[in-house]
Amino acid sequence: MVAAACGAVLAALTALPAHAHPARPAAPHWELKDTGVTARLRGLAAVDRDTAWVAGTQGVVLRTADGGETWRDVSPPGAAGLQFRDVEAFDARRAVVLAIGEGDASRVYRTEDGGTTWTESFRNTDPRAFYDCMTFFDRRHGLAVSDPVDGRFRILSTGDGGRTWKVLPDAGMPPAQEGEAGFAASGQCLVAAGSRDVWLATGGAARARVLHSSDRGMTWRAADVPVPAADPARGVFALAFRDRAHGLAVGGDYRPDQPSPQAAATTTDGGRTWRPAAGPPPAYRSGVAWLPHSRTAALAVGPAGADLTTDAGRTWRTLDTGSYDTVDCTPDFGCWAAGEQGRVARLES
Template sequence: MAAGVCGVALAALAAVPAQAHAPAHRSWHWAPKDTGLPEARLRGLSAVGRDTAWVSGTGGTVLRTIDGGASWRNVSPPGAADLQFRDIEAFDARRAVVLAIGEGEASRVYRTDDGGTTWTESFRNTDAKAFYDCLTFFDHRHGLAMSDPVDGKFRILSTGDGGRTWKVLPSDGMPAALDGEAGFAASGQCLVASGPRDVWLATGGGARARVLHSADRGLTWTAADTPIPADDPARGVFALAFRDRTHGLAVGGDYRADQPSPQAAARTSDGGRTWQSTTASPPAYRSGVTWLPHSRTAALAVGPTGTDLTTDGGRTWRTVDTGSYDTVDCAPDLGCWAAGETGRVARLEN
């Protein structure tokens, strides 16, 4: 699992500022960080920096480190052991918002302002038809969460006070969902934002794998097809990453281990209006993706069978590690983290 991830890999980091201390010639790798919770599958991840990260997952688990993964504090909300926290968004070492997924009242949002010492439940879904998958924030105040389609359209939840209160947005500006279309709560990356107003939503399960885009914080949306295969409940786009409002990456495939995932990645350079196939795709299903900080061309994608790297903006990918991870995230100071099954968390190190 700690095989070299980036020897040549992070040549794209040659443009990183000197204070980031990431010379391109160094060999980078995933360094495991023991969480002490092998029973938890950690699909939620928020990288605050090289020292601070939050992870969340099964069994109502929320963990936080402030020493680069040397130690982890279990800050799980009380009474949440039956919940699955599939997404977490942290603003710093003290403030975070976590999403529990599931049908009906299993979908909930909690917020902490004291590093997880106490939590406040700020939203509990009461619509039996709704199933929330992911959340994202534009800044410390404004954020969205998304649910699988309700009455034929994806449902969007909005906050303007950092996740303390939430409201369902009108569905007038949301295009109709395809038959069987839904989001995948696999890595907390089926809903992502870039900048103050742009947000993208990833789908699968329908006849086509689509990405929906809103330029007004979720009020109106447009849909675009991707070349990633769908037409099956297990296939589609699982994760998105945008380095700005125009350049984005999509990864996915078929999450079943015994099924192939051809064309498991796509890219866009026009804000998601159109998506292009990759020349060399990841060889298998990928559930998480992130751009490397301060790079215009380098990104990592992760999944149960490995980590893939692109150094040309998503045109080609190559496998650089075979460890199992579900999600990946990077902070501006080059604090890149990955998390997944059996309580596994790792940080990118040289």
Template sequence: MRGLGKTRRKVRVGLWAAAFGAVALAAALPAQAAPGAAGGPGEARGPAQEHQGSAHGHHGAHWALKKTGTDARFRGLAAVGRSTAWVAGTKGTVLRTADGGANWRDVSPPGASNVEFRDIEAYDAHRAVALSIGEGEASRIYRTADGGKTWTESFRNADPKAFYDCMTFFDRRHGLAMSDPVDGKYRILSTVDGGRSWKVLPNKGMPAAQEGEASFAASGQCLVSSGPRDVWLATGGAAHARVLHSADRGLTWSAAEAPVPAGDPARGVFALAFRERGHAGRAVEGLAVGGDYRPDQASPDAAALSRDGGRTWTTAAHPPPAYRSGVVWLPGTRATALAVGPTGTDVTTDGGRSWRTVDTGSYDTVDCAGPGGRGCWAAGEKGRVARLETDGTR
């Protein structure tokens, strides 16, 4: 989105235990002061908060910061597992760890220092696809198959009216990327060969965009998929925030209003998370978070949930206290998810109906791989990357 750019409370937390399913943990994690004046996504902020979670003898689950050696802002994050993760961000920076964050290798694509990476998707420690954002040729897609030793630029946007925000993959071959509306409709880019080549899909099945509608390249989660064919797109900036759904890999779409703050270019749904529950005919559960990214504006009702694959949405009864830019279901849990933003991390253990703040460190995006939160990572400003850990684990 082109226009993209304090809470102080004490929190008694035993709910981090839910992040590890059957592992019973009880922790008292005191909140710290949120970072100073915060701008919109892509803008500079105050000094990064160095909350380590496990400091001062605290016990339980916590974010443990990992030194990355850079001040890049990471809005692109791909969790492969507990040991392996990729991050992508400002100044064309891409880093990869294969040892749980103890060491990070700079695998930035050569000649890309002038681009802004906002999304990265990775299959393993070797194969990854990264998306840079911006008007015209600033929107590009890069692909590596050797852990970032070499990269191929597989797409460069030639349409000055297009601005790509996010991408998602259904499997190792099939994926989509999306642009803000061009000529009144969202534009969808498709790959069937793991990101080696891309083509623009026809827009006949895409509903018309609202006036001023666009998406937020804030966390790589404005376009998400679940299963082999279903994909969802989050919108904002218009009179109503919406979630668009396709069940045929982006050929046809339906739209549903989401009850989160809207009616301003700074407001809308910033991130989505979906997952399947049950067997054939199963429910597809969805979470939406967002709000108003401006730090001087309140974000009431900044989270919503769906139990029917995004056809209808309900406002969270107890939403996060402020704008949130990233959200993820914890694999292997029944109803637990995490949401992150500049002023903190929130956890839900009831499928998104109620959220509780468990950390006040600044993060822009969150991703999990592996059961029970064992491979959960978060990333954000000033080179901040953290892994979810319990005392005694490394």
């Protein structure tokens, strides 16, 4: 039943002509869900079509278990001054959220009861560190990344589902470029695929790069990515890998008055080399996700709209002009997007 539904939606998406309007009933479109908040929701973890977590400014964390019809405010107590930029959920009850910022503003909280109670499991004590994103390989093993400290990106590791964290040695991390950093725009600057592979997206320096580790963050190899760079506002903002080899990178220049040509790239060798999209999105994009049960279809989102690729990232066409910062999809075709002013939507056909 689920497979049939997924197939129908995917068929409709891949058949969508470039001039189709998302409001037409025959075309898949984003259906807005009323969250009741005005926070900017850059953190998103989709569990399935019914269950999703979002996190954002003002220390807000929300959870739905009915497809977005209702949302429960499960924000950690005393977190109103924090900016949550990433949430990773294992199911409807267990999730980990990351707050960003300099010094002790960077924190990690964990819940095991759907957000009824939270435990602060990490608080940064180094004023030079600024954590941007996190990812999990499985329910136990995960990483978080900070902007460079002493000239190298700092990696935080957990082996118990986010209950405890430790800083990994940086001997296997290549030196950072001058001005290089990660972008805490969508919770997708650090992503994993499989049990050991992880990729880190960077920007703000002379060249945009993606760093890859095949040993859970102990050693890394850097590769240049052909997206806009050479400015603090430019680089790779989000990554998505459907397996160890095939990945997508999106980004550009986040300033609304600046163009973002060639703001997408693809890899077929695990991030060793990257090729620019022949037909990239028309503007800066901060989030990207592969569609489930497809080797060629994916969605990208940003403040100026959402785009679809049906050829594994070589070309993109606009699906919607709504503002979103991040996107996530689940095996039962629960594709969700979130962004400014409490915006959350689910893809409907």
